[in-house]
Amino acid sequence: MNKEIFNAIINTSDGEIDLLIASPPCQGMSMAGKSRNPSKMIKDERNYLIYKVVDTIILKSPKYVLIENVPLLLKLKLPLKSEIYNILDIFTKLFKDQYNIEADIINAADYGVPQIRKRSIVRLYKKGLSWELPSFVKNHLFVEDAIGDLPSLEAGENSNINWHFARNHTKEHVICMKNTPTGLSAFENKKYYPKKKNGKKIKGYNTTYRRMEWRKPAPTITIRNDAISSQRNVHPGRLLADGTYSDARVLTPLELMRLSSIPDNWKISKDTNETLIRQCIGECIPPLMVNNILSGIV
Numbered sequence: 024m025n026k027e028i029f030n031a032i033i034n035t036s037d038g039e040i041d042l043l044i045a046s047p048p049c050q051g052m053s054m055a056g057k058s059r060n061p062s063k064m065i066k067d068e069r070n071y072l073i074y075k076v077v078d079t080i081i082l083k084s085p086k087y088v089l090i091e092n093v094p095l096l097l098k099l100k101l102p103l104k105s106e107i108y109n110i111l112d113i114f115t116k117l118f119k120d121q122y123n124i125e126a127d128i129i130n131a132a133d134y135g136v137p138q139i140r141k142r143s144i145v146r147l148y149k150k151g152l153s154w155e156l157p158s159f160v161k162n163h164l165f166v167e168d169a170i171g172d173l174p175s176l177e178a179g180e181n182s183n184i185n186w187h188f189a190r191n192h193t194k195e196h197v198i199c200m201k202n203t204p205t206g207l208s209a210f211e212n213k214k215y216y217p218k219k220k221n222g223k224k225i226k227g228y229n230t231t232y233r234r235m236e237w238r239k240p241a242p243t244i245t246i247r248n249d250a251i252s253s254q255r256n257v258h259p260g261r262l263l264a265d266g267t268y269s270d271a272r273v274l275t276p277l278e279l280m281r282l283s284s285i286p287d288n289w290k291i292s293k294d295t296n297e298t299l300i301r302q303c304i305g306e307c308i309p310p311l312m313v314n315n316i317l318s319g320i321v
Contacts, residue, residue: 042317043085045076046092046308070099073110077117080147084121087154087320088147091308094128096143114147122147127156134315136284137164138241142308144316155319166259167237169281170274175261178272185287186277186300189270196251199232200271205259208233217252227252234268235259241282246305249273249298279304284311 073090080088090096100109103116111126118124124147131140134157148154174182176189178197192200195218202215209216209232210224217225217232234257235241242255251257251273258278260268274282276297280289283304291300 040083040085041087043076043079043083043088044308044313045079045088045090070101073099073101077113080118086149086152088122088145089313089316090145090147091313092143094141094143096145097126097128111145114145118147120150122149123152123154125154129156129312129316131284131309131312132163132240133159134309134312135160135164136240136282136309136312137166137169138244138282138284138309140243140309140312142312148320153321155321157315157319163240165238166235166241166282169241170278171237173275173278175269176272176275177270184277185293186280186289187275189272189275190249190297192251192272196232197271200234200251200257200260201267203232203234203257203260203271204262204268205234206236230254233257244279244283244305246302248279248305249301276300276304283307284309 076088076090079085096110098109100107101113102108103113108116111124114122114124124145126143126145128141128143131138131142146154173184173187176182176187178189178192181188199209199212199215199217202212203209208229210227210229217227219225231252231254233255235255237259245254247253248256256273258270258272258274260270263269277287279301280287285304285307
């Protein structure tokens with residue numbers, strides 16, 4: 024967050040505010056990155072943006088604070104007054120006299136989101152107030168529950184439903200995925216697997232070039248949800264009469280929205296860049312998860 028944006032946020036109101044929700048960038052801590060080593064995390068300047076949250080708490084004294092990030096947030100160590108502490112200890116040292124401070128690692132799927140998305144949650148709430156985490160949902164929602172009613176699309180096809188259009192993919196990728204059953208990776212195919220230009224099989228993990236499963240929550244949606252070659256990004260597909268599978272593509276923006284509990288009528292300009300939408304969804308805090316967490320405020 025740059026200084027101008029930060030100043031705009033802290034100057035939006037005078038005095039105390041009721042609620043602060045903060046989600047500093049996760050790239051410096053993400054398991055998908057190369058910075059998850061504690062000695063490297065402390066050198067990544069993006070991780071120091073957590074101190075902007077500290078500054079805002081000091082300036083605005085909110086009644087409730089919700090900080091969300093990847094699970095490694097709770098292992099992040101940063102300097103405070105010439106000493107090195109983990110994040111929870113930093114907040115405890117600074118705010119223990121004013122706030123109750125609690126930390127948990129939760130799964131968005133446990134709070135009604137049709138997506139496996141594990142997140143660290145740090146809650147600060149002023150002494151004398153109450154904030155309990157609500158009970159988990161009894162049954163997870165599946166990919167089928169969220170997007171099973173949407174019409175099938177092949178790569179490059181469009182529909183008359185807002186934000187339900189399919190990306191173009193290479194012919195090679197489409198052939199691989201058309202011959203990949205639901206829930207499997209193209210690397211598991213005996214014939215139609217990812218190849219180099221010389222015809223040799225590409226080295227890779229079975230988590231890539233992989234279709235989702237209908238009867239499970241979606242895997243964690245990342246900012247690279249545009250790529251068949253990335254982590255578990257491909258539509259589950261349906262078996263066709265010729266033995267191949269439909270929807271040999273990554274998910275449409277609308278499908279990603281639904282799997283992140285973003286409503287279909289998300290009010291964004293129709294000329295918004297598709298890549299930007301995909302990146303925002305990959306970075307987002309599922310609103311239904313946040314709503315359910317906040318419902319524990321009494």
